[in-house]
Amino acid sequence: MRKLLFFCCLLFSMAVSAAPHGDRLYASHCSACHGVDGTGGVGVPLALPSFLNNVPDEYLKKTIRHGRPGRIMPSFDTLSDAQLAAIVKYIRSWSDRPAPKENTARIEGDKEHGKALFAERCVQCHGQDGRGGKGTGVTFSRKRDLPIIAPALNNAGFLQAATDSMIHSTISNGREGTPMVSMLKAGLSKKDINDIVAYIRSFEESAAKLQQSLEASGEEPPTIVADSPYSLEETIENLKQAITDQNFTLIRTDYLEHGLVEPGKENRKQVILHFCNFGFLFEALAIDPRVGMFLPCRVTVIEKDGKVQLSTINPKRLSKLFNNHELDEACEEMYEVYSTLLEDATL
Amino acid sequence: MINRRMNALRDSLYTLLLATMLLFSRPLLASDLLMVRTTQGFPEAMLALQNSIREHGYNITRVQRIDVGLTGMGYKTDKYRVVFVGKPKEIQYLVNKYPVLAAYMPPKISIFAENGETVLVTANPLVYAEMIDDDKDKILFRRWESDVYSVFDDIREAEDK
Numbered sequence: 001m002r003k004l005l006f007f008c009c010l011l012f013s014m015a016v017s018a019a020p021h022g023d024r025l026y027a028s029h030c031s032a033c034h035g036v037d038g039t040g041g042v043g044v045p046l047a048l049p050s051f052l053n054n055v056p057d058e059y060l061k062k063t064i065r066h067g068r069p070g071r072i073m074p075s076f077d078t079l080s081d082a083q084l085a086a087i088v089k090y091i092r093s094w095s096d097r098p099a100p101k102e103n104t105a106r107i108e109g110d111k112e113h114g115k116a117l118f119a120e121r122c123v124q125c126h127g128q129d130g131r132g133g134k135g136t137g138v139t140f141s142r143k144r145d146l147p148i149i150a151p152a153l154n155n156a157g158f159l160q161a162a163t164d165s166m167i168h169s170t171i172s173n174g175r176e177g178t179p180m181v182s183m184l185k186a187g188l189s190k191k192d193i194n195d196i197v198a199y200i201r202s203f204e205e206s207a208a209k210l211q212q213s214l215e216a217s218g219e220e221p222p223t224i225v226a227d228s229p230y231s232l233e234e235t236i237e238n239l240k241q242a243i244t245d246q247n248f249t250l251i252r253t254d255y256l257e258h259g260l261v262e263p264g265k266e267n268r269k270q271v272i273l274h275f276c277n278f279g280f281l282f283e284a285l286a287i288d289p290r291v292g293m294f295l296p297c298r299v300t301v302i303e304k305d306g307k308v309q310l311s312t313i314n315p316k317r318l319s320k321l322f323n324n325h326e327l328d329e330a331c332e333e334m335y336e337v338y339s340t341l342l343e344d345a346t347l
Numbered sequence: 348m349i350n351r352r353m354n355a356l357r358d359s360l361y362t363l364l365l366a367t368m369l370l371f372s373r374p375l376l377a378s379d380l381l382m383v384r385t386t387q388g389f390p391e392a393m394l395a396l397q398n399s400i401r402e403h404g405y406n407i408t409r410v411q412r413i414d415v416g417l418t419g420m421g422y423k424t425d426k427y428r429v430v431f432v433g434k435p436k437e438i439q440y441l442v443n444k445y446p447v448l449a450a451y452m453p454p455k456i457s458i459f460a461e462n463g464e465t466v467l468v469t470a471n472p473l474v475y476a477e478m479i480d481d482d483k484d485k486i487l488f489r490r491w492e493s494d495v496y497s498v499f500d501d502i503r504e505a506e507d508k
Contacts (some may be wrong), residue, residue, distance in 0.1 A: 027503060029378065031383075031384050032382030032383050032384040032466060033382065033384075035384065036464075041384065041461060041462065041464075041466075042466075074378055074379070074380075220504060222351040222447055251416070254447065256438075256442060257439065258409065259453075260408055260433055260434075260435040260438055260453065261408050261435055270449070274411075278416060278417055278422060279422075281413070281417065282422045285413075290380060292427060292459065294455070294470075295429060296411060296416075297411070300449045300450050302442075302446065304446075311446065311447075311449055313450045313501075321380055321474065322380070323379075323496065326392075
């Protein structure tokens with residue numbers, strides 16, 4: 001007993017005192033999006049010298065800590081300061097130059113003039129109101145001729161992490177290796193760039209409102225559920241008809257225990273209907289290929305204690321997992337489809 | 348009586364030990380989605396995934412070939428599969444006790460080709476833990492999470508072989 005207690009204490013103290021390994025943390029939590037060697041993919045390429053030489057460590061830390069609400073990059077808010085610093089140190093190891101010092105001084109400028117310049121020079125990539133490029137940056141959503149999706153400059157996470165000085169420097173020097181060109185070389189003056197910075201900083205108000213609305217949105221239930229007044233067999237037939245009526249293709253009907261137990265020994269009161277609308281699927285994957293883990297569409301029908309119940313995932317709840325605003329509309333649409341199917345099958 | 352108390356104390360300590368190991372065997376990060384990218388091509392990554400899932404004691408109940416369905420309907424796409432995974436007794440137990448989980452079981456891992464590399468993604472099993480109330484059962488999802496990390500580690504390590 002004492003040995004067990006000692007072992008517990010030893011394990012605990014070892015775990016707490018061990019220094020975090022930035023390379024391992026990066027591999028576990030960043031490489032899937034930013035690439036094994038920081039060359040990007042879903043996320044921006046971090047290993048670009050033009051990026052690392054321009055961003056202070058504080059920018060990286062704040063970005064990891066707060067993420068980009070609604071733009072896929074999650075907030076790693078449970079990461080310890082030591083873990084966060086270890087990841088940043090690892091990312092910094094891709095550059096042979098020291099990190100620039102953070103300069104938090106505000107830059108004053110004429111935001112109306114900045115707005116006009118933004119419309120002329122920046123909107124094409126960064127979108128109206130700085131909402132950023134579309135897509136996740138992976139194969140399904142874009143051509144491979146661009147190394148980066150233009151960041152959303154009106155994002156609360158970006159505005160929180162980036163200083164005026166950093167934005168000014170990026171606009172002035174551009175970002176070699178991406179489509180972002182030097183605006184100084186493109187003919188703008190330092191004063192013009194101050195004005196653009198002032199305009200970008202003015203996005204803070206709308207960004208805060210958007211974040212508040214996201215935080216205020218209530219928690220969705222995990223499933224959409226309907227009780228059926230019909231037998232299991234009748235409910236399944238009704239559901240098949242409803243699926244066809246909604247222009248979906250029924251892929252197959254399975255027992256929930258398919259593949260879990262020997263064929264023929266499955267619980268026949270637990271049935272799953274898999275179905276798909278391939279056009280909708282294609283569009284959803286183009287928005288965010290990660291949604292595949294909740295595909296194909298399915299309704300689970302279970303008879304228990306003489307009662308038949310249908311259930312589906314709730315896409316509105318799941319859309320929050322992806323931190324991708326672009327998915328919200330598709331998830332809303334899918335919620336309506338599922339609700340209609342369940343209603344039609346149990347009418 | 349004393350023996351019973353000793354046994355109860357021993358059980359509690361083992362639970363504490365297990366919880367401690369699970370808690371500290373991974374960084375304390377709670378991502379809703381677990382992802383991994385490997386430089387392996389799709390077929391090699393798929394093979395590594397299937398091998399590792401089985402080595403961890405899980406059944407592969409089905410592989411949904413999303414890309415085949417899309418291509419068959421005239422859509423251009425790269426390799427994309429969804430792998431359904433579970434342990435029979437655990438899935439049966441969860442579905443019977445928590446009807447809310449029936450729509451989510453068995454869990455799935457997506458695997459798709461990405462510019463010559465391969466990306467795998469799944470929902471953090473702790474997402475399912477949030478749907479139930481019983482704390483004792485939540486530890487099951489903590490173990491699943493640990494197993495997903497371990498499977499993903501295997502896939503990363505398979506790059507070097």
